[in-house]
Every structure is written in C-alpha cells, then in structure tokens.
Amino acid sequence: MITIKDVARHAGVSTSTVSYVLSGKRPISKATSQRVRRSIHELGFHPNAGARALASSRTNVLALVVPLRTDLNLPVIMEFVESIVAKAREHDHDVLLLTKESGSDEVHRVIASARADAVIVMDVEARDPRLAVLRELAVPMVLIGVPADPAGFSCVDLDFTTSGAHAVEHLAGLGHRSVGLIGSAPAVYDRKTGYATRFLSGFTKSAREHGVTVHMHPCAPSYSALSACMDSLLRPEIAVTGLVVHNEAVLADVVLELRRRSRRVPEDISVIALCPDAIATTQPVPLTSIAIPADEVGAIAVEMLMRGLAGEQPAEVRLLAPHLTDRGSTVTAPSTAGR
Numbered sequence: 269m270i271t272i273k274d275v276a277r278h279a280g281v282s283t284s285t286v287s288y289v290l291s292g293k294r295p296i297s298k299a300t301s302q303r304v305r306r307s308i309h310e311l312g313f314h315p316n317a318g319a320r321a322l323a324s325s326r327t328n329v330l331a332l333v334v335p336l337r338t339d340l341n342l343p344v345i346m347e348f349v350e351s352i353v354a355k356a357r358e359h360d361h362d363v364l365l366l367t368k369e370s371g372s373d374e375v376h377r378v379i380a381s382a383r384a385d386a387v388i389v390m391d392v393e394a395r396d397p398r399l400a401v402l403r404e405l406a407v408p409m410v411l412i413g414v415p416a417d418p419a420g421f422s423c424v425d426l427d428f429t430t431s432g433a434h435a436v437e438h439l440a441g442l443g444h445r446s447v448g449l450i451g452s453a454p455a456v457y458d459r460k461t462g463y464a465t466r467f468l469s470g471f472t473k474s475a476r477e478h479g480v481t482v483h484m485h486p487c488a489p490s491y492s493a494l495s496a497c498m499d500s501l502l503r504p505e506i507a508v509t510g511l512v513v514h515n516e517a518v519l520a521d522v523v524l525e526l527r528r529r530s531r532r533v534p535e536d537i538s539v540i541a542l543c544p545d546a547i548a549t550t551q552p553v554p555l556t557s558i559a560i561p562a563d564e565v566g567a568i569a570v571e572m573l574m575r576g577l578a579g580e581q582p583a584e585v586r587l588l589a590p591h592l593t594d595r596g597s598t599v600t601a602p603s604t605a606g607r
Contacts (some may be wrong), residue, residue, distance in 0.1 A: 270313045279307040328361045330573060331384035333375055333398075336367045337392055339453035340487060341516040344560065345390070347544055348412065351566025352388060359574050379405050386573040388412060392423075394460040408576025410569045413462040418585050422576070424568045427471075427587035430442045430464045431558045432470030433592050435512045435540055438556070439479035444510035444538065444602035447480050450494070450522065452515050467514055467542065483508060485548040489517035491525075498525055509521035509601040523552040538598035545593065554595040561588055 274385060276283040296304075305312075334345060340528055341521050353363045356423040364384050366374045375398075378384050385407060389398065392413025399415060411423045439447055447472060451457070452464045468484065475482045483506055485497040501508050513519050521542055523533055531537050533553045541548055541557045548557035568586065575581035 270311045272313070275304065275307050275313050276510070278311055279304045317343060320425065326385050326577075327383060329364050330356050330570070331364045331366055331375055331378050331386045331387045331388065333366045333389045337391070337455070339455045341489070343547075344516050344544060344562065346443070347546075347560075347562035348390065348566045351563045352570055355567045355570035361570075361572065362584060376401055376405065380409055383573050386410075388569050388573065388576055392462050394462055401455060408573050408581065410568055412565055414585055414587070415462065418583075420583055422572050422581060422583050423585045424565055424572065425463065425587060426560060426565065427590055428466035429470035430587075431542060431590040432467040432472075433483075434558060434592055435473035435481075435542065436471055436474035436478060436480055437511040438594075438598060439512070439538060440474075440480050440593060441600075442510075442538065442598060445480055445601070446506055446508050447475065447482055447510040447512060448508040449482060449484040450497050450501070450511065450513045450515050450518065451484055451486045453488050453517075453547045457486055464514070471512070476511065481506075487515050487518055489515070491518075491521055494518040494521055494525060498529065500517065502531070503531060508537070510538045510540070510598070513543075514546055516543045519543060519547065519555075520551065523555075525550075534597050534599040536602065538601070540592075540598050548593070553597055556592070556594045556598045558590045558592050558598065561591075564588060 272283050272286050273276060276286045279286065281300060283295060286304055289301050320466060330352070332349065334349070336342070337343070349365070364378065365372045366378065368374050375387055379387070387405070387409045389402065389409065390412045390414055392411050394416040396415050399421070403420060409421060411418070411421050413425050415421070451468065456464045472482055483501055485500055487493050487497045501511070508543065508596070511522070511584050513522055522539065526533055526537060532598065533539050540557045543557055543560055544562055545557065545559050548555045565588065570583055573603055
C-alpha cells in the first residue's frame, strides 16, 4: 500500500510538504507542487478520507445505515452494500457502514463530527422512529425504502406494491385460485417495515380483484419455522396450488421441503419468489421470480446523493417497476389441467 512517506521519498521532499500540497494550508512553489502531484499520480497514491478532508470542507465519505438484525437476510443486504460501495468509488467516495440498532444517534454523531458528507438509510419502516432525528441533519440523505410520510426525503426502492400484485396476477392467469404466501419474519411485519407491508398490500388487493384466496404465513428464518408454515399451507382442505415466497432466508429449503412431502415443483405446486435473480437461479429448481434489483437501487441511491451534494437533487420518490422472469416453476393449476 502506497503511503504519504513513499510519495515524499519519490518526489524528494518532506512528508509535511506532501501534506501541505494535499491540504493547501501553506503555499508551496508551483514546481514543487507539480513534482509532488506527479509522484502521487505515478505511484497511484490515494489519500484517505482524513487527508482529503484537510483539503476541503468535505470528507468524501458516505454513511450507510443498515441495522444488522437477525431477521434481515445478510446475503441480500450485502448485494445492496456492494452496489453502493462500487458506485461510491466511481465518484471517489468511501462508505462508512453503521450497523447499530440506534442508527439515528450514530448518524447524528458521525455528521456532527464531520466524518461523512451524506447518508443512505436502509430497512425503512412505515413510521420509522429514526426519521425525526434524521430530518434535522442538514446533509443530503436518501432512503432505500419509502416511509408513510416521505416528505422532504429522496427515496428509491422496488415498487413492492406492484410486485405483490404481479405475483398474484401471474398465478391467477394460470388458473390458481388458492395461493399461499410464505412471508418475511414476524418481526419484520411487527416493525411495519416498508418493503414487507407494501408487498403484502399489493398481494392481497390483487387477490381480491382476481378472486384468489390467500393463505399468508410470516416465517422466521429457520427450518422449523418453514416446516410449520408448510404444515399450515399444505392442508388438503385449503388446496393450495400456488406458493409465493417473500423470504430469502428460507427460500433454499422451500423446494427441498416440498420434495420431502412428495410435492413436485411445478407439477403439483407452482412456486414464485421475490428475490435477486442470482438466488432464484441457484435453487434446486430454478424459480420463476420477481427480481429485487439491488445493483440498480444502490447505484441510484448514490447518484441521488451526488446530485444532492452538488445542490441539484430535489426530494423525490423513485419506485422501480418490477420485472418477472418465468423460469418454469409456475404452470397451469392442477385442477384446471384436469389432474
């Protein structure tokens, strides 16, 4: 790793001279400054956030708030994080990850100590208790998710309401009239987390419009919880022929558990998932799915912040249209096919 000492040695100056060239706090001759900057370029030296902060009023750091709760699916969260970090690097910014439950207090401390220029907040609840504090921060901010009252905030997310509706419409179009939903963990609904409640709202509304009976079960991220959900959903008297899974933590076991119960996908039961494409394609049976576009959402969030830092981003809510990919795990309902 190239350090400021390496730059000083290469340029034939003191480390303090390199520091002054970076910070601009003392006048340095044009020839010396050019020699230092040429060494920086040739060595590929990248000043850290603290050094960059000396040269301007900015740190070139974005704070990312994402409480790592046990009911969140870490692989999916990391897809968002990786996208945000990659896009931030394109703009020469670093990302400071804040994972504590008391996210608003931590953000307030980080901003007050000038350690970050802007903030991205994930896992947004309908009436998120963090927002009152966050509204007071005079820095650009983007929410990945949409609260009940988004006034004053820029938000970006998948349109989960329409996603829920599309899942039902897809199955209803194949003749399914009794559909099960393996939902997110109970705590996610208890917190009224936006993505889960919006998906459920669109799902149930569309079911009413299409004459589909819904059997919804929140599911904790464990095999025992999934087994209990299956016990309820596969009772003969409710005759579920289609299954929607909005829970990446248990998705890998869904097809296996159906097989254990002698239910074939899709011959006996159709399955559709809401998850990133990479997860849907690596299941025991490739699953028809509505994609969670983590890469796109993360990139848009960073671009919004960059425009906000430039004073060019008015508050807006951007919802990405859902995209359903049919991979063959959903077929005509058995009863319609005369089976």
